[in-house]
Amino acid sequence: MILPLFHHITKKLSNAKHRKNLQKSPIAHSLPHARMGLYDDLLLDGYYTTQLWIGTPPQKFSLIVDTGSTVTYVPCSTCEQCGNHEDPKFAPELSLTYEPMKCTMECNCDVENVFCTYERQYAEMSTSSGVLGGDLFSFGNDSGLDPQRAVFGCENVETGDLYTQHADGIMGLGRGDLSVVDQLVDKGVINDSFALCYGGMEVGGGAMVLGSISPPPDMVFTGSDPLRSPYYNVDLKEIHVAGKKLQLDPKIFNGKYGTVLDSGTTYAYLPEQAFSVFKDAIMKELHSLKRIHGPDPNYNDICFAGASSNVSELSRTFPKVELAFEKGQKILLSPENYLFRVSV
Template sequence: MAQRFLLLVIYSVVFNLCGAFASTTDDHRRPMILPLHLSSPNARQYGRALDGRRLQRSEPNARMRLHDDLLANGYYTTRLWIGTPPQMFALIVDTGSTVTYVPCSDCEQCGHHQDPRFQPDLSSSYQPVKCNINCNCDDKGAQCTYERRYAEQSSSSGVLGEDVISFGNQSELVPQRAVFGCENIETGDLYSQRADGIMGLGRGHLSVMDQLVDKGVISDSFSLCYGGMGVGGGAMVLGAIKSPPDMVFTHSDPFRSPYYNIELKEIHVAGKPLKLNPKVFDEKHGTVLDSGTTYAYLPKDAFLAFKDAIMREIHFLKQVHGPDPNYKDICFSGAGRDVTHLSKVFPQVDMVFSKGQKFSLSPENYLFPHTKVSGAYCLGIFENGDSTTLLGGILVRNTLVTYDRADNKIGFWKTNCSELWKSLNYEHAPPPPSNGQNMSGEIAPDIAPAGLPQTVLPGELQIGQISFDMMLNINTSMKPNFTELAESIAHELEVDISQIRLRNYTISGNDLLIRWTIFPAESANSFTTAKAMGIILRLREHQLQLPQKFGSYQLVKLKVEPQIKQSWWEQHSWVVAVGVSVTLVLGLLALGTWLVWRYRSRETIPYEPVDAIVPGAIVAEQELQPLK
């Protein structure tokens, strides 16, 4: 079921080191976004050479992979490490929030999330943000506090701390000290979600972006690229990248609100402009981009005009009820199951900006698949109870969006976000210094993944095989094509199909538990450290992007087994085998007997007993309410 996920802050009592700000609203159903903090634009200018369609880095930045799926989970997450040694967290990427926070070890009311809570006592680099005149303080008057409330009536509150944050071994940006929230209380959907917390990318002194820019370690720009329908994943870059020459930019006014806005003037459907007053997209807070919101919400007049225009173009399709009776979704059947052919059925939609620039949307940017009717799709654009135009993540799937805060503009470029990561994943990033300190004095992260003994350095362990259990949520009682699934896994892990072996599987309802083992290449007795680390990180961080037909998956268990040292007999068995073969051949020739041996290769797969599936191992995401 598609999730209705909204992360628009409607009330906040958050005090940072540089000032205090607050906001209120009288109607939680509306995306009322009152200013929390108005940052002055950064006057620094950064040049961007336009050099071909392949993206290239212009200066050091943090390259980070995105996980999860917008419709299946309601959000995208990235991995952030906090502390020394680093503790990993899966954080929702949210341009509508200005604080990054994770559950604290002493949290009085926090849910069960993907990773363990942050333990300040285990981090040698952690420091509390001491109480001062510019912040609210805890009951003891010792530490600054924060509070965030969201439109769907969830909230987060806790204390502010400072520690080293690390961006993963794919990033060339070294770890940096930053202020973040350590949660004491979660309510609503923040309590029940699988993700650990929020990574705030909005404008404000507590924002990760503002902190990194103020330190001078990155340019004042970041980019997000969400995967397409049924694919998920994507990429994120903190810092500047060189923009593609055909990227479409529009002005973004930093003084209007702390949220990222664009100058939308018109919407065209099938080449025809909607008959609307252009000011309809400029009311209240204008047109706001919010990566923490799942769908798009238009003011009433704009929504009705858009819906009617779409329905006129697809009058030949049958209108059907939506997948959830709690929502009056507008859905159509008869479009076919192949999402790559949607553009042959549904019309193109264009957003026209203030200077006439036009950015075209594909059907996947305004539709979501019906979960109960095959070949049916529903509008992912809804009526907003407020006059603000709110554009969520659905509108920018398979779109690189660059938030150029230095030049006060936002750029859009259609691309394959699943493939974009390969363009941003440079193989020659400098390794962290071996002495545990980087050149700026920050502490370098320990990136040893789970499954490797923490007491063994990567170069000291010869890994012989990697085993993992994955849980698939299948939509049918029929088991999937395991050969095709193995090929997809091999492609994602960049190994040969011959290196992957199915151990066993079991089905319980719609849950399919599969055990796999990955072996080194035939010419090697063990994996190289780099290869093993790459495979383990991809598995551990849920980076496999499987075809939609296999549904969603969850990593249940990961096991790394060292290379088994061979005995003298095993190491020299080929010598004995050759000697025996030569003797046998000579004997056969002497007798004048010709024997023909027919050998059929037959691989046996041991089906070991499967442990019972742990109840609650897969927890469905909670349905989040849309604004009406």
């Protein structure tokens, strides 16, 4: 499954000042890019991570790639409430290049009005809070981009899933001044673009590129409107199941933020009415599978027994699904893209 997130796929996907400067610059296409590996997989952890090194000398961290977050953060050595994660906590006292951000009119400040702070809460009610600091980010041996100074969060408290997860923290790829992408673009060291490519259910891993690359010839592009919401949104119009268009009003996908692309969210979500029609269409195409109860009695999951556990064979049983966007562009979803394998 490929989920490209290019700032330049439309004229509105990022701050206009960046685009104008890059388009006029004769060296725009020669800027380097950071090519980084993706690790983990949805079946194992429910997320994908990349490895980022912070500080001098560098300290390694495994971070969830999250297009729905704008702040990159890692547990700090001073953390009062942090879980046991993959790597040791960041020790700012061991980095020769770390500097805490001093309190200004442009940031939230701690109780003593000395340092800038951040606080984030997520849909599942987990939270992260701490202080903001600046240090060198290194992107790995495969990166063509030299270490760059960036602002990030040094966690002092984390709760919920953030506390229990294996990954160290979050790499914020969303739109905003603190986003890794926006910071690198503002410095003029990469083009205004990035991409994620997932290996798939049975493969795991994948790749991420910060900066522009030549897209595959069969890449499907659609637009996103930054004025509409702080998230990467697309204009979803139709869903097709087994070649048949679902009878849905396109306005159903046009809620507050539109259809949001969020690499930090494990599942895809549809409005209740759309999901009901989608579910019925899938069920009509299934003839040999037995429906069973899901693993969690608190949810009315739609589960089946009898299908092959081999991802490549799922298309023999389950129908193909297509998503159609604003100008008729379609992206084909194989069964592994809308199913989730569980053990009961």
